[in-house]
């Protein structure tokens with residue numbers, strides 16, 4: 210009850226209510242929020258601090274940037290969502306805030322689009338070498354809907370495509386990537402798809418800043434062929450899995466296309482042709498209660514459960 214009263218007190222102020230409404234519509238930086246509200250940065254920062262302390266907003270750092278979004282943890286999260294739902298979008302102040310927010314989202318989308326266009330030709334060439342993505346995505350949806358996880362982690366999320374496909378199957382989906390440009394594109398894509406249960410964070414797959422046993426499903430889609438230490442990345446992914454959790458790896462079967470190593474930084478090639486996409490799944494044993502460093506999932510060798518030519 211104390212928590213709830215603190216949250217109610219924190220939000221009972223016009224600027225703070227506006228901030229909650231804005232942060233319900235995406236992850237925003239202080240400077241974006243300052244621009245929308247037309248107030249000084251110290252003032253906005255002070256309001257944000259109060260809202261975070263009351264549990265209504267989450268704050269997270271990404272390199273030198275700090276983002277705010279609606280809290281993901283109850284009871285303040287439920288309260289925040291109810292308050293946002295009760296706010297009238299035709300109210301002149303809220304309406305103007307949302308207009309400015311949309312302008313910022315458009316700018317972000319343009320910046321991300323420019324980056325994407327510059328790299329799209331390369332990606333297109335690679336994608337044309339293998340199976341229709343839709344087949345892989347359908348197989349992934351089947352695997353994840355059967356496993357029925359609550360929390361899903363997508364490592365090396367890139368433009369967030371796997372999150373777009375799988376977030377509707379889960380309660381919470383988090384994507385990690387080391388590229389800020391990719392994350393900008395992912396944010397635009399997730400917002401466009403209206404997936405407010407999915408978010409992305411800057412992070413390194415070799416050293417995830419995530420607790421042990423915090424996800425029911427972990428996906429690594431088309432990332433490991435870039436890895437110089439794939440076993441370390443897999444062990445790190447396994448560490449974050451809950452007992453009974455599922456690890457899904459999607460990558461190319463061994464192949465011999467040398468140009469992929471020269472031109473696209475692929476690290477691991479073996480003989481074989483043409484490019485084949487393989488989906489490997491592994492389960493963490495339900496009985497596992499401790500997660501030592503480098504602990505393993507149930508299968509030591511990868512178990513091939515689905516292969517798409």
Ligand SMILES: C[S@@+](CC[C@H](N)C(=O)[O-])C[C@H]1O[C@@H](n2cnc3c(N)ncnc32)[C@H](O)[C@@H]1O
Pocket residue numbers: 364365366367368369370371385386387388391412413414415429430431432435
């Ligand atoms: C080919 S993209 C795949 C993106 C996405 N999984 C998909 O299939 O659409 C590989 C992604 O892995 C990310 N990546 C590479 N090394 C990483 C690392 N050490 N930690 C986190 N992400 C990494 C890259 O930034 C890139 O976005």
